[in-house]
Amino acid sequence: TTRSWALVLLTIASQITLGFLIWRILLQPRSAVIHTEVLHSLVHEFQTPIAAIRMAADILDSPIARNQPERSDKYIRIIREESERLQHQVETMLTLARAERNTLILNNEPVSVYQLLSSVAERHADYLQLCLPATNAHFLADRLHLTNVLHNLLDNAVKYSPTEPIITLRAEETAGGLLIAVRDQGVGIPAQFIGQIFQPFFRVHDRNQPSVKGFGLGLSYVHRIVLAHNWTIDVQSELGKGSEFTIRIPQTALLPEVDKSSVSRS
Numbered sequence: 367t368t369r370s371w372a373l374v375l376l377t378i379a380s381q382i383t384l385g386f387l388i389w390r391i392l393l394q395p396r397s398a399v400i401h402t403e404v405l406h407s408l409v410h411e412f413q414t415p416i417a418a419i420r421m422a423a424d425i426l427d428s429p430i431a432r433n434q435p436e437r438s439d440k441y442i443r444i445i446r447e448e449s450e451r452l453q454h455q456v457e458t459m460l461t462l463a464r465a466e467r468n469t470l471i472l473n474n475e476p477v478s479v480y481q482l483l484s485s486v487a488e489r490h491a492d493y494l495q496l497c498l499p500a501t502n503a504h505f506l507a508d509r510l511h512l513t514n515v516l517h518n519l520l521d522n523a524v525k526y527s528p529t530e531p532i533i534t535l536r537a538e539e540t541a542g543g544l545l546i547a548v549r550d551q552g553v554g555i556p557a558q559f560i561g562q563i564f565q566p567f568f569r570v571h572d573r574n575q576p577s578v579k580g581f582g583l584g585l586s587y588v589h590r591i592v593l594a595h596n597w598t599i600d601v602q603s604e605l606g607k608g609s610e611f612t613i614r615i616p617q618t619a620l621l622p623e624v625d626k627s628s629v630s631r632s
């Protein structure tokens with residue numbers, strides 16, 4: 367099994383190198399040198415999971431794990447979770463690079479708002495209040511990307527809530543179409559930074575913001591995916607009170623009643 371761990375590490379290392387190179391070449395074509403702070407974030411974000419994977423692989427390969435096979439499960443779980451985290455980051459970077467070059471392709475399919483929000487809410491069940499609209503609207507969207515978008519917003523809502531998170535995921539039909547909103551009661555975003563939070567690598571450096579791990583790419587991914595669908599996203603925030611991110615899906619994107627029969631997972 368040492369060989370299979372080595373293989374896991376090799377695969378991950380090559381993915382990282384690939385992601386980094388693509389990011390470097392495609393997304394930053396105009397800058398000669400990556401900003402030191404950006405490079406620092408990248409290195410940090412990749413180093414932490416790599417260190418965890420290496421440590422877990424070392425333990426699995428040592429007498430500790432050989433003599434106590436029941437402890438192996440824990441280290442296998444670490445390898446799996448951390449490599450998933452790395453993969454997620456590489457995918458985010460690739461998606462952003464593709465969006466930057468206008469080569470991002472959406473796999474649109476009919477999506478039911480009930481089904482989408484309920485499945486996303488499952489992972490956040492402990493602290494999430496879910497508010498569904500009276501009727502189950504359907505619309506065309508890239509289900510996978512949209513699911514990632516909502517997880518990103520919900521993960522942020524948790525990360526930037528210093529105490530017990532109180533979060534609402536809400537969908538509502540309005541005159542203009544459908545809105546999906548994520549509201550938290552966390553630290554809020556200082557007004558002067560609101561205009562910048564969707565930029566790649568932007569992070570608020572403010573003493574009121576808790577020092578949480580981050581990459582500064584989550585919201586730019588969210589923004590890119592929303593724009594690629596021709597929807598909009600805006601944010602309302604009050605310092606110390608919380609933030610609300612609202613995605614607006616226009617009426618024209620909603621599927622008429624007759625098409626709903628084609629929705630398989632409603």
Ligand code: ADP
Binds near residue numbers: 569581586
């Ligand atoms: P990351 O969370 O990895 O730093 P993001 O792109 O997701 O990157 O967010 C960019 C910045 O916007 C964060 O560093 C944080 O300062 C701010 N931010 C995002 N979501 C929230 C939120 N729900 N509450 C307060 N600040 C937020």
